[in-house]
Amino acid sequence: MRAVIVRSFGGPEVLEIAEVPTPVPGPGQVRIRVTAAALNPADLYTRSGGLAEAGLMPVRDLIGIGWDVAGVVDETGPGTTGFAPGDEVIGLSDRLDVPLGTHADFVVLDATSIAPAPQGISPIEASTLPLNALTAAQSLDHLALEPGRTLLVTGAAGAVGGFAVELAAAQGIRVVATAAAADEPLVRKLGAEFFVPRGARLGEAVRTLVPGGVDAAIDAAVLGAEALDAVRSQGAFVALVGGGEPRPLRGIRVSNTWIRADGTRLARLATLAESGALTLRVAETYPLDRSAAAHRRLGEGGLRGRVVLVP
Known part of the structure; x- marks a missing residue:
């Protein structure tokens, strides 16, 4: 072969x-x-x-x-x-x-x-x-956010970021998405409530939308400290690339998603894709x-x- x-x-x-x-x-x-x-x-x-x-x-x-x-x-x-x-x-x-x-x-x-x-x-x-949806799902597991909490997703128009937006929104989490300005219609369709165009001063822009900062972030675009600045003190931050995690300033809990295969979870994600809940x-x-x-x-x-x- x-x-x-x-x-x-x-x-x-x-x-x-x-x-x-x-x-x-x-x-x-x-x-x-x-x-x-x-x-x-x-x-x-x-x-x-x-x-x-x-x-x-x-x-x-x-x-x-x-x-x-x-x-x-x-x-x-x-x-x-x-x-x-x-x-x-x-x-x-x-x-x-x-x-x-x-x-x-x-x-x-x-x-x-x-x-x-x-x-x-x-x-x-x-x-x-498999890889992208499981990464998004396992990242949300790390954060364990309750409905109504706020989440920043960087790289929200990408594969992992897009799944993270959809899965979080389905859980009742309020999503702030950042991506290229032209991607705003896409990420809003995926479920983002707020949008910040790439190139904006991220911490300030997010805090204008969510006073005090978001409860957590999934950093699919590997922005590191720039994305961390948008998170409230004692919030949570998930990095997706080894070495891409920033220092845990202001008591923020910083972790990394090390993807693992999980057939049971993948089956549930496949069902969501069947229903149109995942794009x-x-x-x-x-x-x-x-x-x-x-x-x-x-x-x-x-x-x-x-x-x-x-x-």
């Missing part, structure tokens, strides 16, 4: 479409025939060596690429329950030290890392759900053998939706 791998870190040119043995599922695992696999910034950092430099993964001779997947169960390992060949599923590969990722013809995942695919939604769209956005699609072009496009920025690889 084919798989996207890197043997050395660098730009998109280091990506290789290699012929490798088809993986075999072990106990409690399933093998998925990949129908679509979203491309995320984490994949760019894996390829470039950024995650290795940060100490998040070891340097190996061969490293697989890809976190998100939508596909069909092809084979189950010994003792695996809950899924059978032919089942349409979505899933998340959350381990960094793996020789094969989801950007391949087949991938093996733990059965606890997958969920039934959302019905009535294309696999291309469904593949954009799945695809920017562009590429065949697997054009992975380098897909990486270049994502690296250019300006997308409102995910790039998806289609084997």
Whole structure:
């Protein structure tokens, strides 16, 4: 089978479409025939060596690429329950030290890392759900905000930010969103009550809308101290990138969301997507053998939706 791998870190040119043995599922695992696999910034950092430099993964001779997947169960390992060949599923590969990722013809995942695919939604769209929606959901879990509380979401027009706005608004949380000025109609449609255009002095702008500052922030745009300034004293702040968390000034509780696969939670998110409560956005699609072009496009920025690889 084919798989996207890197043997050395660098730009998109280091990506290789290699012929490798088809993986075999072990106990409690399933093998998925990949129908679509979203491309995320984490994949760019894996390829470039950024995650290795940060100490998040070891340097190996061969490293697989890809976190998100939508596909069909092809084979189950010994003792695996809950899924059978032919089942349409979505899933998340959350381990960094793996020789094969989801950007391949087949991938093996733990059965606890997958969920039934959302019905009535294309696999291309469904593949954009796992990493980004789970990151947003787990970030909100860290904050544990009650209905009526206020939340700042930076990068609200992005994949994680958009899901965070929708999930928070559905919980009765009042959302202040920041993004490019042209994205205001989008983020308000997603559920934001307030909007601050990118480039504004964020702390002052937010405090004009919410006197004293918001109760919490999810910093999807990695603004750090600038976003922290918009949070009230003794509030809460969630960073999404290792090293992107600011100092916990003014008694603010600062934490980082280290994403983990969770098939049960992913199933609930898939149900929300089925009902239209979560908006799945695809920017562009590429065949697997054009992975380098897909990486270049994502690296250019300006997308409102995910790039998806289609084997």
